[in-house]
Amino acid sequence: MWVRQGAELWTEAGLLVFVALFAAAWWRARxxxxxxxxxxxxxxxxxxxxxxxxxxxxxxxxEERRCRAVAGAAASPAACPPHGDWSFPSNHATIAGRSAVALALFAARCCG
Incomplete structure (x- = not known):
């Protein structure tokens, strides 16, 4: 399914956007x-x-993932991660949120 593949690609490639933004901030800050x-x-x-x-x-x-915790839940478009890969807090949300805050602080102090 192309939607699933696109979502999986974006969750990984989207993190690379923050790497590029960190590199640009470093370059600017020199x-x-x-x-x-x-x-x-x-x-x-x-x-x-x-x-x-x-x-x-x-x-x-x-916190158990919903794909295992909710009885009768609709099938997930992505495979359910193995037991022990807990759902809370979300690593992607943590990284995205912290990166956004760090970049906003940089922009406010250095570029604003």
């Missing part, structure tokens, strides 16, 4: 002084830290 450069350099590390926190929280909460 000439904006040490504070701007530090913010641009630390933004990816803060995102990685948020991911680690997400993984730790996920191992504590152990």
């Amino acid at each position: 000439h904006d002084g040490p504070r701007a450069f530090a913010i641009a350099a630390l933004a990816p590390l803060a995102t990685a830290g948020a991911y680690v926190c997400s993984e730790l929280l996920k191992s504590v909460v152990t």
Whole structure:
């Protein structure tokens, strides 16, 4: 199904958009002084830290994925991940949210 393949591709490729934005922020910050450069350099590390926190929280909460938890639920267009791959908090949402905040802080402090 092309919709499923497109969604799977976007969930992975969409994260690469943040990598490109972090690289662009770093490139821009090279000439904006040490504070701007530090913010641009630390933004990816803060995102990685948020991911680690997400993984730790996920191992504590152990929220089962809906594809296994809801009896009689409609079939998911994607395969259900294996048991132990908990659903909350979402890694993709954590990375996207933290990246957006980091890039917004960079833009507000360096470019605004």
